[in-house]
Amino acid sequence: MGRWFRFFLVIALGITLGLLYGWVINPVTYVDTAPDSLKQDYKTDYVLMVAEAYQVEKDVSLAIRRLALLGSDVPEDIIRNAIQFASSPQVQYNEADLALMRALGDAVQNWDPSLEVSPP
Secondary structure: OHHHHHHHHHHHHHHHHHHHHHHHHOOOOOOOOOHHHOOHHHHHHHHHHHHHHHHHHOOHHHHHHHHHOOOOOOHHHHHHHHHHHHHOOOOOOOHHHHHHHHHHHHHHHOOOHHHOOOOO
16 A cells, blocks of 8 residues: 555656646746737737727728738638627627727728828
8 A cells, every 4th residue: 555655646746846847936938929829809809909099090001900910811800700709798898899899890891902192
């Protein structure tokens, strides 16, 4: 019985020390990660921040460039996915935030890049 007790004691001690090292002493830190690696809830928050910035700046091309950081999807799809997630029963963003994202979606849909004026 002494051998088994020592065996499991060493296993438990190894697991404990491994978790202590990995979570307390030297935890993983993410630095300069790309926004496209975010989970959907954080992507939705990012789209909301872009919508809030668009509400102030009224610059659709800048908003589209910011949304391009979320991946290679079309900006309309990125906004649509964010609105669907924000409207889901589990999450329920408030109506003002949803309205901001919808306004950004409308602006992106109606945007015509050929009408942009290039700086001199």
